[in-house]
Amino acid sequence: MVLSILGHPRISSFLRKTRLWCKFTNFEDLYQVLPNYFEEDFWNQCLKECFQWETDKNPLWKLVSFYDSTYPKNLKEIYDPPLVFAYMGNLGLLQSPLVAIVGTRKSSPVSLTATKELVRLLSTNKSLVVVSGMALGIDRQAFLSALEFGIPVVGVLGTTLGMEYPPGNRDLYKRIKEDPNQLLLTEFLLKTEPAKWTFPKRNRVISGLADKVYIMESGRKSGTISTAYSAMEQNREIYVFDHPKQFDNEGGKLLIRQGAQRLFCEIETTKEEGNVLEMSYDEWRKNRTIPFELGRDGGWDLKITL
Template sequence: MTDTQKIYELWLNDINGIGGATCKQLISHLESAENVYNSSYKELISIPNIGEFLTKSILNAKNKLDNAEKELKLAEVNNTRVLTYMDKEFPKRLKMQKDAPYLIYVKGKAVGLNASKNIAIVGSRAATNYGHYVTKRIVEKLSEIPGVNIISGLAYGIDIHAHRASLEYKMGTIGVMANGLKSVYPRVHQKTVNEMLADNKSGLISENSMLSLPDAPKFPARNRIIAALADVVIVVQAKKRGGALITADIANSYHKDVFAVPGLITDPLAEGCNNLIKYKKAHLFSSIEDILTEMNWSRDSNSSNQMSLFQKNNLTAIEQKITKIIFDHPLQIEEIAIQTQIPLPKLASLLLQLELKGVVKLKAGNIYTLN
């Protein structure tokens, strides 16, 4: 995508009252952000669900193209890439969610955005030494599983310890920010951010413009991106209410697997985790084996992201079952679910894993076929 196209994308994304879903709807009808910019009142008002208010907002924003140009230059000066959902690099897991942003900013290599296995580790900002210890132990054990990348929010407590442990054990880690990527928040985490940006697999992402400051509404919005990027969310320590529980709730709404580390019933920092388990909103986490069993993941160090049909013995039994069915007949996900008797949310996750490994691909008509 050219710089000119990016400018129009940034312009569209910045219009007041227009979110990710509306941006995608406009693009689906008009094919590009530049065409949206050049559209007339009559063309815009004729698009389903684009009423009078949004039409006028778009038309009134046409004098703000210079702002988008400045934003792109600011991103480039700060070594930040601008990705829309049409870009190949845009995270596949994020693209699957209806409330995904239309556009994100990415800093660093951030190869882990489309890693074969993404695990989010979140928890209280007021985490104890025990919480820090558990987080480090979890990351250490996850480092033994090929292809795992760690997602978190760069906040105080569990988040920053998850990032630091990931770097220590040579794993990719992605920090999802609630502010623009021009600055680091909290500032005291700048050293860790520098290490993440220097790592080939790690980096930062945000849906907020470069100069955006963190405010209360941005944190729950940030949490939905953490949940969307992850295959699994692990909550280590959490009070009765807090951001980690918001992330867990969103992950459940996305049909992601959530695990919670249990704690003492007298410990306020364990109340959130214990309630997640109690009300069946999370699996009890006692070891990495819990995740391997639930997700059908293997410890096989020979697994590859470029598997071919002739290497399918490296797949888990359930992945081989899906592959065999698709080999016989390319099918839609609902048909695969009927034949395998795998629930749709779980099957969607498994098919995504196979897609990331290069085994299957999604074609027009939502039909899965072998790659």
């Protein structure tokens, strides 16, 4: 049997439209009936392409199908889970509590600094894993901070495992690939170029894997919004960081108006600023308060409580 057939674009599209996969409890039974729904030549061509991919793929790449016991429980519960995904690294991370940290590529200095502080506070939970999308900006900062503070990471790709996109993150890819305790995964098996349609699909997986989703900065038209809306549909907890010195957080403000919780409880300004901005964050209200400075962003003294 060719497990990667579940990841062939034409076959997976058919399965999603018909939801035929829901009628089976194992891949073997589904595999036996699938040929009945396609013309023989078409089916054989798809099989040939997938078999060739499995033969030529990097031996470090493994496959997990929806029917496997190692398939992550959270992801299995969403409406449109990947029927198969390829991964390299420590698959066991998907059995740990996961939090998603995402945001715009064009992130503000204050959001990058807040991301690092959030990860530092989360690092007190030794069993936690950070999941994000391997993009520049917030995603990159979340992973760099996680690696710095000893938190494992799960990078979800909008391309195949063989493509390191964006090129600006090649150093991050290298660090993750060389560490067997990290994980990269994707539902795109056959050659797939980065495109507008691939990233919303990736984003639903990011939120689907996580218990909580932290939005650190998002414009109204940012791809981060698609992650947030996926998280809403999946009934995930959503927290939004909002700050006056962000470049563009209109999407984040919209999410707060729609009921998302604010991240970080208070911001104290210097005397010259003269204003105090109150924020609420109830999740870890019993934990400590840790002050830190954002000197490169105009002298704000943030006192963050998680």
